[in-house]
Amino acid sequence: MTSQTKPLVWLITGCSAGFGKSLALLVLKAGHHVIATSRTPSKSTSLVKKVEALGGIWLPLDLTxxxxNMQKIVDEGTKKWGRIDVLVNNAGISILGALEDFSEQEAKLVMETNFFGPVRLIQRVLPQMRARRSGIIVNISSGAGVDPSPAMGMYGASKWALEGASQGFAKELSPFGIRVLIVQPGAFTTNMMNAVTMTEKDASVNYKGTVVEKMVDVFRTNGEFKAPNDVEKGCQGIFEVVTGTGRGVGKEGYSRLVLSRDIGQRTLEQTKRNTDALEAFRDVWENTGHDGGVVKSMAEIESEAASA
Known part of the structure; x- marks a missing residue:
């Protein structure tokens, strides 16, 4: 299904700024339908009117x-156009600080917003997609989901969790014709880069002079963070890959979209570190099997189940 056959119905979270805002407007201008959401639509009245003028609808949604409440959003959006073809889990938050300094409440807020909320929303949308045997789930991860920088460990943990769930969903849903795409943006000039908060416990107390303190200071003192990547170009890439048009033609089988040059390089470096470690400990992992017997691996069991 592409934008060249029939309009798709997109449910996009976090549309008040950044990727959500740009993607919603791009999708609408391309002739598709959009259910835009944000936690507090009253704070984005002019944008809400713009989306509605282009034919979209805007609903309030707090991922926590x-x-x-999520079922109501799905039901209302489905009532408007009869279905939801694409779910884009874009909304998220970031709290920066040393992992040691995170309170349980802060950690839970990050995980609730960036992991549990998206998973709950996926669960609400899946029944109709499974019944139609079609649909696309797009989970916006982060470069922190590849290799988290110091002070971004908790944010990275939430994105790693989302990526793990995405891989699980992808395998479970492929028999129903449902596609799952993980998008890994790097540093884009969005409001989120300037809207991050810090842990209540100041990183400079225990990490003074370390890279953690320096990373936190970048966001604390820069005022307006200038990132190297253009949101509009990033959204255009997402749109083409989701709809199978332009640079996305014939690439529907891929489940990961690295979205910037900086994350492309970090992915290559992280892959090399993983490969190097794999080789370094080959004599360990090659010698953990039971003696005198052959037991099927999980990969073999999974392969047999898939081909049955």
């Missing part, structure tokens, strides 16, 4: 709310 329960599944009942």
């Amino acid at each position: 709310s329960g599944k009942e």
Whole structure:
């Protein structure tokens, strides 16, 4: 299904700024339908009117709310156009600081917003996608989901969790014709880069003079963070890959979209570190099997189940 066959219905979270805002407007201008959401639409009245003028609808959605509220959003959006073809989990938050300094409340807020909320929303959308045997789940991860920088460990943990769930969903949903795409942006000039908060416990107390303190200071003192990547170009890439048009033609089988040159390089470096470690400990992992017997690996079991 592409933009060249029929309009898709997109449910996009976090549309008040950044990727959500740009993607919603791009999708609408391309002739698709959009259910835009944000936690507090009243703070984005002019943008809400613009989306509605282009034919979209805007609904309030707090990702930390329960599944009942999410079901209402899905039901209302489905009532408007009869279906949801694409779910884009874009909304998220970032709290910066040393992992040691995170309170349990801060950690739970990050995980609730960036992991549990998206998973709950996916669960609400899946029944209709599975019934139609079509649909696309797009989870916006981060470069922190590849290799988190110091002070971004908790944010990275939430994105790693989302990526793990995405891989699980991808394998479970492929028999139903449902595609899952993980998008890994690097540093883009969005409001999120300037809207991050810090842990209540100041990183400079225990990490003074370290890279953690320096990373926190970049966001604390820079005022307006200038990132190297253009959001509009990033959204155009997402759109083409999701719709199978332009640079996305014939690439529907891929589940990861690295979205910037900086993360492309970090991915290559992280892959090399993983490969180097694999080789360094080959004599360990090649010698953990039971003696005198052959037991099937999980990969073999999975392969047999898939081909049955």
